[in-house]
Amino acid sequence: MTMNWHQLLCAERLGHRPVKDEEGRSPFHSDHDKIIFSGAFRRLARKTQVHPLATNDHIHNRMTHSLEVACVGRTLGIRVGAALKAAGDLPAHIVPTDIGDIVQASCLAHDIGNPPFGHTGEEAIRNWFQKEGAFYLDTLTPGEQTDIRVFEGNAQGLRVLTTSEYYQYQEGMRLTYATLASSIKYPWCSEATVSQQRPKHNKYGIFQAELTYFHEIAHKTGLIQKGEDWYCRHPLVYLMEAADDFCYGIIDLEDGLEMGIISWDEIYGILRNVIDPAQIAELEKTLNKVSDGRKPAILRGKAIDAFINAGTQAFFNHQKDFLNGTVESDLISLCDKNVMEAVQAAKDLAKRKIFNHSKRVELEIGAYATIATLLSTICSAVDAFLRDPQQMTYKDSRVMSLIGDNNFHPQVLQKQGNYRYLAIMAVIDYISGMTDNYATNLAKQFNGMGESRY
Template identity: 25%
Template sequence: MAQMRASYACDPANSRGRHHPQPESAMRSAFQRDRDRIIHSSAFRRLKEKTQVFVAHEGDAYRTRLTHSLEVAQIARTLARALNVDEDLAEASALAHDLGHPPFGHSGEDALSEAMTEFGGFDHNAQTLRVVTKLETRYPEFEGLNLAWETLEGVVKHNGPLMRAGDDPTVLPWGFRAYPGWQALELHTHAGVEGQIAALSDDIAYNNHDIDDGLRSGILKIEQLMDLPLVGQVFRRCRERYPDISENILIHEAVRELIGLMVADVLEESRRRLEESGADSPDAVRGLDQPVVAFSDGMTESLAAVRRFLYANMYLHYKVKRMKEKGKMVVRDLFSAFLSDPMLLPTELQRDASGAGAEATARVVCDYIAGMTDRYAIEEHRKLFHVEGWG
């Protein structure tokens, strides 16, 4: 039986449309079509070997950007179904949210951002918009994936509104302003419920899988978690309930319970906010002064403590930092080499990079590096600088 759509849900039949008008599909809604375009994109496939926390070649058991995106999408569909909004739009926004991430995670982004300081800068969220509106070249009639307005909104407002009404557009990263339709995306408002769901699902996914990966790597120990709010309680409860299980199953059970608790908390808080707001349309949700999809104050405090713990004990761990520094070195070296001699770029990029002016050349180089997987970047670096091994 078809699910009743809430009044504040985005309706694909009433989508604001695409930058390049196209006939509707007879078999799929606009948002289902967007989800499929994202999954079939080259940028999505490359997420399989892009760092989440651990560099992709360090082990098959750790999350990559691809498995992270799939986990975010699964949580997003659960939340969207429970809140009676469009599951396909929430899923599409979740699947697309990291398409602009460069190799080596945030350390790669830091290196690219530093390298691009004089050329308009680099921001991975803005790069995601650039990927889906320009860099994916799959169609004869337009650049990019030509996603629906609502899907683009979910992508660009992943971290909330980007500006306040009346702000000078120069506050926006270059990648947003480079998109011809950026003003129509209403960057001073919140995303619709589905886009907000994708953003909170990202928080739920990475907080839990970073604990999971940290424990399995040996960088974290279960005993270190016992004083953390919520996390320690759940691990103790699971130990008491199943005293004879292996550590491997204990981690699975605790992380599963943590995800469930966070999802339940978001649903309770979001239902309360939606009811109190009186929002009865997607535009009413966008016009509110705060998001409607959120954690409770108590959960927000608990997660802040978890993030502080992970930062101090995992992200700053010497093994993680060594890999991050190597990733930065690779990105810096590649950028410097390609910028100084664009003829080192692949043939198909040389025409756009050579003689185009410093800023245009830098952007070609930046797009090329940002699209690399960890493995490809390491191999390109080896070819250019004869660096052997990463041990």
């Protein structure tokens, strides 16, 4: 069994909506625009990339990171599209820029479900529901419990795209099937992941709440089913993931240099090997004329171009394996050895020096208290609302007024499935959608230590 590009590039929209023809933009470029204009994407500007609550304007946040990944992904997609078109492998109506548009849109959305404080925020949500908030999950099914106990930003991302943004509980942003499928890095559910029955034992991409949408997306794009609630990846996921890895390989190190955590020599030692040897002498002559702070910008373009060339070649060489759904590794692992080793070395350096920097660790620890305060206060109020709105305390009623009690009304949630599970997911929607700054300030307000924001 194999997949085909005609189905994989399906331009119909979630909810079995027909292809939308617009002058001046493709259906896939329309996806890009919908994501850019969403509130969820806008809030990424105040969400952690690596350094929580960074005050240095030169340090990346989730939005700047996502935009840069989208730029790399677009070029990577166009080059792959051109190679496939030249080989006669794409449908006649598809042009290389269509591939670029799909990958660009999926890159824009790749972190859209991340909570405040990044991966630390994910861990803080998990930690609270595994301990203090565990009793809220007692009546849920095992799969629903696992969704929350091992909350995953990737699954929340699909929820933002299909459920919580724009048309709430009515297919969300209503993106094309191709873009949605290309956004699902881990096309399986939480319970099987925890029991170590999936390729990644700590990652998944689908909540029970979006399971019906997931099957619809998989069937419309022709993904190969590998097990219960489990499909192979869409081939273009590998391009989105590679664009993200390429940017990590450069941008995290640039931020580390800006903050004085690592040196220029450490960065150049990693990236020098991916540059064309014929360009080294002229490059180093130019680098020697500028300060260390300006050197990354000079090196960046050449390094990214080398990464994109290697990614394009690797994808084209293994196209049949991607269409057969047999690739278990990421695209980086299939790239030229110098590129593969450079990306891995960059990740190792960032993990060793940047992620363990004392200031970052201090803020991460504080994030646990912030998330715990928010969950404790809001879940208590929602629980009281679910039991009997007429018996709520005044405090609980004020909390419900703040977060919007219409989002928890039985007429809204009971149509979708398990009322209590979806109510807790709505709490997580609210908190995971917060920026770092808003989450911090609101937790202070809840603790009686906030400042007036009038």
